[in-house]
Amino acid sequence: MMLPEISYGEFGAQLSRAGGAARVPLSGSIEITFKCNLRCVHCYIPDYSGRGEMTTAEIKRILSETADEGCLWMLLTGGEVLCRSDFPEIYMHAKRLGFLLTVFSNGTLIDERIADLLAEYPPFGIEFTLYGLSDETYLKTTGFPGRFTRVRRAIDLLLERKVALSLKAVAIEPLRGEMERMAAFCESLGVRFRYDAIVHGRLDGSLAPTQVRSSPDTVVEYDASDPKRFAEWLKYYKQYVKPTRSSPYLMSCGAGVNSFHVTPQGTLLSCEALPLDGYDLRRGSFREGWYGVVGDIRQRRAEAFNVCAPCELKALCDRCPATALLETGSPDGWIPYYCEVTHRRAALLEDAIGNANAAERYRAHAERVKAGWAPEGAILPRATALDAGGAGCSSGGACAASGCARAAAVQAQPVALFQIERPPARTGVSREVDR
Amino acid sequence: MKDETDLLMQPFLPSPDVVARRVAGEYLLVPVRSGAAQMDYIFTANEVGSAIFRLLDGSRDGRDIARHLSREFAVDEECAQRDVVEFLRALCEAGLVRPARPAGTP
Numbered sequence: 424m425m426l427p428e429i430s431y432g433e434f435g436a437q438l439s440r441a442g443g444a445a446r447v448p449l450s451g452s453i454e455i456t457f458k459c460n461l462r463c464v465h466c467y468i469p470d471y472s473g474r475g476e477m478t479t480a481e482i483k484r485i486l487s488e489t490a491d492e493g494c495l496w497m498l499l500t501g502g503e504v505l506c507r508s509d510f511p512e513i514y515m516h517a518k519r520l521g522f523l524l525t526v527f528s529n530g531t532l533i534d535e536r537i538a539d540l541l542a543e544y545p546p547f548g549i550e551f552t553l554y555g556l557s558d559e560t561y562l563k564t565t566g567f568p569g570r571f572t573r574v575r576r577a578i579d580l581l582l583e584r585k586v587a588l589s590l591k592a593v594a595i596e597p598l599r600g601e602m603e604r605m606a607a608f609c610e611s612l613g614v615r616f617r618y619d620a621i622v623h624g625r626l627d628g629s630l631a632p633t634q635v636r637s638s639p640d641t642v643v644e645y646d647a648s649d650p651k652r653f654a655e656w657l658k659y660y661k662q663y664v665k666p667t668r669s670s671p672y673l674m675s676c677g678a679g680v681n682s683f684h685v686t687p688q689g690t691l692l693s694c695e696a697l698p699l700d701g702y703d704l705r706r707g708s709f710r711e712g713w714y715g716v717v718g719d720i721r722q723r724r725a726e727a728f729n730v731c732a733p734c735e736l737k738a739l740c741d742r743c744p745a746t747a748l749l750e751t752g753s754p755d756g757w758i759p760y761y762c763e764v765t766h767r768r769a770a771l772l773e774d775a776i777g778n779a780n781a782a783e784r785y786r787a788h789a790e791r792v793k794a795g796w797a798p799e800g801a802i803l804p805r806a807t808a809l810d811a812g813g814a815g816c817s818s819g820g821a822c823a824a825s826g827c828a829r830a831a832a833v834q835a836q837p838v839a840l841f842q843i844e845r846p847p848a849r850t851g852v853s854r855e856v857d858r
Numbered sequence: 859m860k861d862e863t864d865l866l867m868q869p870f871l872p873s874p875d876v877v878a879r880r881v882a883g884e885y886l887l888v889p890v891r892s893g894a895a896q897m898d899y900i901f902t903a904n905e906v907g908s909a910i911f912r913l914l915d916g917s918r919d920g921r922d923i924a925r926h927l928s929r930e931f932a933v934d935e936e937c938a939q940r941d942v943v944e945f946l947r948a949l950c951e952a953g954l955v956r957p958a959r960p961a962g963t964p
Contacts (some may be wrong), residue, residue: 426948428900434902442882449882493882521877521888523900526961843900 434843442493442681448713450490450682452498452695455482455513457687458506461529461849462566463554464635465595467696467749468502473511478510478802481705483516485685488709490520494548497522502687505532513539523547529554531570535578541582549581553592553605563595589615594645595622595635602645615818620645620764623696624749630805635751639763639789645773653775660739662771669733673723673754680721683713693720696745698837699754726779728795729755730798731762740765757801805808865946866920866939871960876954878911887911887954895953903945908933910945916958920946 427611429437442449458473459466477485489497497517508795517524526541527656530551541549551574554564560671561570581588590609596603609616620642624630644654678684679693679700686692690710691702700720702712725732731742732755741759744754751758766789773782796804863912872878875891885908889895896911899951903911909930949955 438882447882518890521879544890545892852947
């Protein structure tokens with residue numbers, strides 16, 4: 424009997440529609456540790472000691488509770504997950520709960536024992552972050568020698584066992600010149616590769632990680648130089664960004680609606696980088712937290728000084744309440760870096776659409792931001808002295824994208840079984856825009 | 859390929875390496891171990907299918923299950939038996955269930 428097939432995308436959309444209305448926590452992530460064997464230049468973790476982190480039993484209990492509430496997609500991340508010696512026990516517990524389980528790792532601690540476990544009980548996916556293509560680059564980006572050699576071996580161990588591996592990178596300045604090579608490396612392996620340029624401030628408020636960001640010009644050059652990546656951006660822009668409408672609410676993503684995060688200390692949050700309205704899972708159940716305080720963030724309205732809330736490009740922008748909080752101290756803050764990247768990217772996309780006027784407006788806005796202009800009343804990144812240059816950015820007028828104007832104005836049925844094909848783990852060449 | 863009599867007379871059990879879950883109203887069957895089932899897929903069953911799967915306890919055979927369905931869903935027993943056979947065949951082919959007794963065991 425041939426079972427009817429549903430595509431994975433269709434299934435996901437169907438489940439999200441059903442779960443969204445009922446606020447089912449379909450997707451979650453657990454940082455099982457902040458411990459890490461690398462010291463990456465752009466890392467947002469302030470303390471790698473592992474102090475006060477959840478026990479094995481606590482993590483297993485929380486995983487079980489999230490499954491009981493309907494979580495399907497679960498991510499185990501860190502830190503480096505394999506810095507916990509109990510990772511196999513946690514992983515197997517999660518597998519036995521029937522999650523579609525993804526693991527994020529730096530790949531340096533994968534050995535044959537772990538590779539065999541992942542082959543026998545396959546994850547939905549495992550992703551390594553690449554920090555270069557040589558031990559020399561890894562020394563610069565992660566602080567330790569010999570790490571690429573380890574990652575390269577781990578890649579072989581997983582590919583030999585046909586584990587669903589994909590690779591990704593963060594387009595930071597120390598990797599300038601290596602992004603193309605990393606893409607070619609992944610293509611040669613037949614492994615999916617994706618990258619983004621998102622670098623958060625550190626969880627303790629330090630802006631040190633942001634110092635290694637690629638320049639906005641460089642980020643947009645990456646977009647322009649890769650036809651496939653650019654085509655994905657263009658599709659996303661037409662489909663999701665152009666129809667964006669202003670919203671009075673702080674949040675515009677799915678955090679706290681269908682997704683959640685748990686920190687190594689057992690705090691339930693709507694998002695990994697947004698430590699607001701958290702709930703201590705060591706003192707209560709996931710159900711109490713999810714249907715209690717964690718949902719409150721969705722009701723928060725954007726403050727009058729939140730110049731990004733009415734922005735027509737906000738769906739294109741990597742600035743969000745979480746990144747804003749880490750960088751400015753306020754979830755309503757404004758981040759010039761992302762504002763410039765977004766407007767340069769939008770200009771490029773409008774050029775491609777043939778809308779020269781809009782492209783010019785966006786480009787002019789990006790130039791103003793680069794020159795140090797800031798919207799009046801906006802909360803700026805810490806330790807960044809920018810001139811608040813007035814109600815408009817003087818980018819030729821009418822650039823609603825900046826939010827400047829708002830800142831100034833303040834029964835029996837046939838039996839059926841369907842099979843849903845998993846998305847391909849090894850799709851060859853693709854670089855996926857991380858959206 | 860099991861014939862209709864096998865499927866009706868033989869009790870089945872869910873594979874120990876398949877997890878059945880209800881998520882946002884959908885009844886999902888998720889294979890978790892290589893070699894046990896078609897790992898490239900996850901499966902979703904409708905209400906009747908999920909009722910059949912939940913009744914696979916290793917002691918009920920297909921006829922018992924069909925009787926149960928006939929009562930629960932107000933359909934005639936012959937129709938229910940056809941559904942059970944069709945569904946069990948799909949489950950077997952996907953590796954989601956196994957016979958409760960080894961082949962050749964009375």
